Amino acid sequence: MITTLHHPSRDTVLYDGRCRFCRSQIALLRGLDLSGRLAFTSLHDPSVSREFPEIPLEELHRQMYVVDPRGQARGGAEAVRYLSRRLMMLWPLALFLHIPGTLPIWHQLYAFIARHRLKIAGSCEDGTCRLP
Amino acid sequence: MWKSVFLATGIFACIAGVELLLIDSAVVLPVDGRGDPSVFTAPDWAPWSLISAGAVTILHFCALPVAGGKAPAGATLPESRYR
Numbered sequence: 001m002i003t004t005l006h007h008p009s010r011d012t013v014l015y016d017g018r019c020r021f022c023r024s025q026i027a028l029l030r031g032l033d034l035s036g037r038l039a040f041t042s043l044h045d046p047s048v049s050r051e052f053p054e055i056p057l058e059e060l061h062r063q064m065y066v067v068d069p070r071g072q073a074r075g076g077a078e079a080v081r082y083l084s085r086r087l088m089m090l091w092p093l094a095l096f097l098h099i100p101g102t103l104p105i106w107h108q109l110y111a112f113i114a115r116h117r118l119k120i121a122g123s124c125e126d127g128t129c130r131l132p
Numbered sequence: 133m134w135k136s137v138f139l140a141t142g143i144f145a146c147i148a149g150v151e152l153l154l155i156d157s158a159v160v161l162p163v164d165g166r167g168d169p170s171v172f173t174a175p176d177w178a179p180w181s182l183i184s185a186g187a188v189t190i191l192h193f194c195a196l197p198v199a200g201g202k203a204p205a206g207a208t209l210p211e212s213r214y215r
Binding site for chain 1: 188
């Protein structure tokens with residue numbers, strides 16, 4: 001877990017805004033966030049490197065990050081687990097994600113999906129979805 | 133007997149998880165009344181892990197065979213020894 005100096009007012013989700021699969025998942029999260037607890041920022045937004053310089057850009061490309069109001073940044077499967085706790089609509093999923101000893105499995109699954117995210121959602125028309 | 137232990141443990145874990153979900157922190161007073169009370173704050177994930185572990189334990193209870201096993205089809209029950 002990375003601690004940032006900047007403490008956002010809401011849980012901030014940092015995602016790859018040039019990836020079609022990531023954008024579809026963020027649209028899903030927006031729908032599930034009924035009480036407006038989350039803020040979404042693309043990692044390509046200039047404010048990300050300004051407000052969260054502690055998180056390396058390579059890490060942001062590798063996995064999604066969630067920064068909570070205490071400045072703690074969680075990435076990958078831990079971020080998904082955190083979101084499942086925060087969003088009431090995801091509480092059934094939280095029960096599965098929190099089974100003791102299963103975090104390495106979710107890490108592997110997340111890493112596999114993140115690696116193949118461009119194959120899952122197809123390529124973008126303008127080519128901006130390609131990994132750097 | 134073991135079946136009951138699994139059920140009791142599962143229910144206990146679920147109840148403890150829900151309790152932790154409802155409170156922010158707990159003040160633990162010393163048993164003998166001397167010394168300072170300590171404040172216990174559970175991590176964010178602890179309630180959910182307890183509920184999940186409890187649910188898995190209850191599912192395991194459901195999967196365990198009934199003590200004594202199931203009587204085969206067509207078998208007649210033995211007469212009671214305690215008349």
